[in-house]
Amino acid sequence: MDKTLVALNILTILAVVAGPIIALxxxxxxxxxxxxxxxxxxxxxxxxxxRATALSPTFVQALNQIDVEFNADNEKExxxxxxxxxxxxxxxxxxxxxxxxxxxxxxxxxQLKTNLLLVMGRCLNYDxxxxxxxxxxxxxxxxxxVETEQNLIRRGLLNVLSGRARIPVAVxxxxxxxxxxxxxxxxxxPES
Numbered sequence: 001m002d003k004t005l006v007a008l009n010i011l012t013i014l015a016v017v018a019g020p021i022i023a024l025x026x027x028x029x030x031x032x033x034x035x036x037x038x039x040x041x042x043x044x045x046x047x048x049x050x051r052a053t054a055l056s057p058t059f060v061q062a063l064n065q066i067d068v069e070f071n072a073d074n075e076k077e078x079x080x081x082x083x084x085x086x087x088x089x090x091x092x093x094x095x096x097x098x099x100x101x102x103x104x105x106x107x108x109x110x111q112l113k114t115n116l117l118l119v120m121g122r123c124l125n126y127d128x129x130x131x132x133x134x135x136x137x138x139x140x141x142x143x144x145x146v147e148t149e150q151n152l153i154r155r156g157l158l159n160v161l162s163g164r165a166r167i168p169v170a171v172x173x174x175x176x177x178x179x180x181x182x183x184x185x186x187x188x189x190p191e192s
Contacts, residue, residue, distance in 0.1 A: 037124075039069045044120050051113065052139035063088075066120075076123040083116040110134060 046062040053059060063084065070080040090112050094100045114133045121128045128136075159165035 036069070039065075040124060043069055044117075044124055044126075047117060047120070048133075049137075051117065051133065052137040054109070054113065070120075070123070076119075079119045080116070080123050083112075083119045087112040087116050 043062045043065050046058055050056045050059040050062075066084045067081060070077040070084075087109075090108060094105055094109065097105060099105070114130055117133045118128065118130060121133075156165065160167055
């Protein structure tokens with residue numbers, strides 16, 4: 001048998017055996033890449049949909065997953081992690097600020113959150129502008145009122161339970177006149 005024919009037969013056998021193995025490895029890599037992108041997309045979509053409610057536990061959970069999911073060494077993912085670190089540093093400063101609800105600090109929070117979403121959007125091939133991210137979400141006034149009222153009630157209750165506030169209690173004497181109701185007259189029978 002010709003050496004060329006033997007080599008060709010060996011290569012054919014190797015291709016028949018190795019081909020499916022290589023195809024399986026390629027498919028696994030594609031699946032891992034797709035799953036990683038889906039996790040990044042979940043983070044981005046969650047942050048975008050809840051950007052008006054930064055106190056939402058789901059919003060906070062998505063923020064805390066950024067370092068885990070945007071972990072590649074490419075420039076776009078490094079930029080996402082960098083923008084997240086700047087926002088996180090600001091949030092830590094807010095926690096220790098004398099007036100965390102000052103307009104200046106709140107505006108800085110909005111600006112840093114917007115920057116994070118812009119950088120993350122670019123990383124995931126979205127083309128949003130700053131105005132879309134800052135003002136493109138819907139948050140009804142009524143929902144904000146309910147949230148504010150619930151926080152006031154919670155704080156008030158915590159103040160009462162901790163002893164920092166008291167609920168005034170008054171005792172009234174029962175000096176109300178008795179109420180009497182005259183008995184009803186029975187209707188008279190109709191005359192025939």
